[in-house]
Amino acid sequence: MNRLSLALSRVIARVTDSALGPHQTAVIRIGFGLTWLLFLLREFPHRQELYGPDGPWEWDLADQLVTTNDAFTVLLWSDSQIWFEAVYALAVLWSLLLLLGWRTRTMSVLFMVGVLALQNRSVFMGDGGDNVLHLMSIYLVFTRCGQVWSLDARRARRLKEARARGERPRDRVGPALWGVLGLLLILATLAGRTDSDWFIPALLWTVWLGQALWWLVGRRARSGEPRILLDVVANIVHNGALLVIMAEACLIYATAGWYKVQGSRWQDGTAVHYPLQLEYFSPWPALGDLLSASGTMVMLVTYATVAVQVAFPFTLFNRRVKNVLLAFMILEHAVIAVVLGLPFFSLAMIAADAVFLPTSFLRRLGDLAARACGRPVPRGGRARVPGPRSPADAPADGAPAKAPAPAPGGAPGPRT
Amino acid sequence: MDAYDKGSDARQGGAGRGLPDPRPATPAPASPTGDPAPGGSAPGHPADRPPPPYSPRENPDSAPSADPASLTAPPAEPRSGVAALSLRYQIGAAAALALVAVAVCVHLGMTFLHVAPSNTVSKQHRETIENWIYPEFEQNWKLFAPNPLQQNIAVQVRAEVLTADGASRTTGWYDLSAQDGRAIDGNPAPSHTQQNELRRAWDFFVSTHDNDNRPVGHRGALSEAYLRRIMVMRLDRADAAGPGGTLARVQVRSRTTNVPPPDWSDEKISTTPVYRTLPWWSLPDDETRGGIG
Incomplete structure (x- = not known):
């Protein structure tokens, strides 16, 4: 009994006291942001055909479908060209800012708005990669994914240094951003534009009000406790979302694997041959022929694919086996990117895989990236984790959290 | 209490109550990275710390703000986590x-x-x-499963054109999927317009129509309008109507061919194409003039 309660309290302490996996959540933030950014840039010449009001899936058709399925898309708020171009350009901007980790929480919300706007507008243009991004853009909103490798983390560091020098820098951008977005949200709600399914509008309001609460508590609260409570709640939500993201990746592999087990072509060891011969998935026909030249090779790859997909969720219980399989899956997706001509699907899947990468590997990766940018690697050759967002400056939590939070009695805020 | 018998981790003092550790949470046990000091400037060593001012054990009921000491004296050390909260928090x-x-x-x-x-x-x-x-968490991960697609499905279209002199003529079949295939060949990043647009529009059409090509429900009508508009857009790009001509009607068909089994297989499969031909569709006025996409 004691052992059980000990284990339980240890788990509770873990999930309440910190936002776990700062590097993992940062790398998926960067991964999904980059995937969507590259996709939008690649499709820029085709944007009208894909999502424009006069494309084949014209505004009116999309509007009829969305009326029946209640999906959330700001793109259908107006059928004007200007609105479309603005939303597309903003979706590009938001994915870039999320990638950089600028006002991360706010940008994760806007990133989601951009993804949903375009994808729900033209559902029949998407593929599995879009599906992954769609889900992950929603899940990312719940995470504190800007703790490391972000402009927010840098700002928090500088803020701390400034405080150490006795300065009291004021954040004006955060509250301004919050104000503008809040105004838009209120206007949209009053105009009845958020009459879709309740979930996304409720999420927008929750984050917006949550940021206000965070800011108010940071400024006004006489004791540190309300602020610590909010910090704890944000940790819990983050850790829950991280679990969902990991489980979602497992569900993807498990579904793909277990359904394959039932397929006659996966059983007879020829499955891999077929996609390589499809007109729509063979950008390099000669490469496909080369890969399926040997029956033995095709059989081995076919069986390995199924085995790895089915096995992956179970290997999470063994770190070493998990890492081997993870390397295999990332490699396989890299091959799929080229051979089947699915770079954005593959990039999205690799980003999802990255949530399982070991911290030590991610840190080395971070160091390499820092060196490549010509920046010195901090202390001991290790990228340092800045203090996981202190409640007072909360780098990862978007707009209003930036305001300097005077701590009670002039004491430094908790954890600064 | 056997928790203490291990002697390895005195931080677990709160375990017996089934509550989170009431001590100031040191980052170490919570950090996945094992980073010794995510809190940055945390002074002192956790083991030496006095209990935090608001430990529930010390001060279970009083609201912290009621404690004058908390307003005047800085806390002994940075606090965070559940451990730093009073009971009601x-x-x-x-x-x-x-x-x-x-x-x-x-x-x-x-x-x-x-x-x-x-x-x-x-x-x-x-x-x-x-x-x-639905609507936001819909997903389908039957990727190439249970079996990968083993047929090339090409969508083809022809049009009835009204020429400038009032006559009408019927064009030959345009193989739009073959056009997509050529656009994808040697392309490291095929566009969704080349890879998904026609393929998925056809899937959408097939899934919302019966075997006699009659629409099933509202989505059937939507899929028909969608497919028709793709046809018009593509015919327009190919300049199928010619100078001065307009498109009057379009007809779509699909050509399904089995992918031949690999060379080293002794399987025999017919590779004769199978056609599914849809009825002629008249175009609404605005579509005869093009301007889609």
């Missing part, structure tokens, strides 16, 4: 934890039932699952 944290735990479990359960094959439970609770999943 801890109850709030516990409520949040319970709520999130329930939400995560329900969401994962619903998602599992949504992607799993139809089964006893998912049939029984179909409506609940659909209400939870």
Whole structure:
């Protein structure tokens, strides 16, 4: 009994006291942001055909479908060209800012708005990669994914240094951003534009009000406790979302694997041959022929694919086996990117895989990236984790959290 | 208490009460990275610290703001985590934890039932699952499963054109999928307009029409309009109407060919194409002039 309660309290302490996996959540933030950014840039010449009001899936058709399925898309708020171009350009901007980790929480919300706007507008243009991004853009909103490798983390560091020098820098951008977005949200709600399914509008309001609460508590609260409570709640939500993201990746592999087990072509060891011969998935026909030249090779790859997909969720219980399989899956997706001509699907899947990468590997990766940018690697050759967002400056939590939070009695805020 | 017998981790003092550790949380046990000091400037060593001012053990009932000491004297050390909270705030944290735990479990359960094959439970609770999943959490991960597609399905179109002098003529068949295929060849990043547009529009059409090509429900009508508009756009780009001509009607057909088995296989499969030809569709006025896409 004691052992059980000990284990339980240890788990509770873990999930309440910190936002776990700062590097993992940062790398998926960067991964999904980059995937969507590259996709939008690649499709820029085709944007009208894909999502424009006069494309084949014209505004009116999309509007009829969305009326029946209640999906959330700001793109259908107006059928004007200007609105479309603005939303597309903003979706590009938001994915870039999320990638950089600028006002991360706010940008994760806007990133989601951009993804949903375009994808729900033209559902029949998407593929599995879009599906992954769609889900992950929603899940990312719940995470504190800007703790490391972000402009927010840098700002928090500088803020701390400034405080150490006795300065009291004021954040004006955060509250301004919050104000503008809040105004838009209120206007949209009053105009009845958020009459879709309740979930996304409720999420927008929750984050917006949550940021206000965070800011108010940071400024006004006489004791540190309300602020610590909010910090704890944000940790819990983050850790829950991280679990969902990991489980979602497992569900993807498990579904793909277990359904394959039932397929006659996966059983007879020829499955891999077929996609390589499809007109729509063979950008390099000669490469496909080369890969399926040997029956033995095709059989081995076919069986390995199924085995790895089915096995992956179970290997999470063994770190070493998990890492081997993870390397295999990332490699396989890299091959799929080229051979089947699915770079954005593959990039999205690799980003999802990255949530399982070991911290030590991610840190080395971070160091390499820092060196490549010509920046010195901090202390001991290790990228340092800045203090996981202190409640007072909360780098990862978007707009209003930036305001300097005077701590009670002039004491430094908790954890600064 | 056997927790202490291990002697390895005195931080677990709160375990016996089934509550989170009431001591100031040191980052170490919580940090996945094992980073010794995520808190940055945390002074001192956790083991040496006095209990925090608001430890529930010390001060279970009083609101912290009522404690004058908290306003005048800085806390002995930075505090954070549940451990730094008084009981009533801890109850709030516990409520949040319970709520999130329930939400995560329900969401994962619903998602599992949504992607799993139809089964006893998912049939029984179909409506609940659909209400939870749709519209934003819809997903399908049967990637090349249970079997990969083993047919090339080409969508082809021809048009009836009204020429400038009032005569009408019928064009030959344009193989739009072959055009897509050529656009994809040697392309490291094919566009969704080349890879998904026509392919998925045709899937959408097939899934919303019966074998006699009659639309099933509202989505059938939508898919027809969508496919027609893609045809018009592509014919327009190919300048099928010619100078001064306009498109009057279009006809679509699909040509399905089995992918031949690999050379080293002794399987025999017919590679004779099978056609599915749709009726002629008249174009609405605005579409005869093009301007799509």
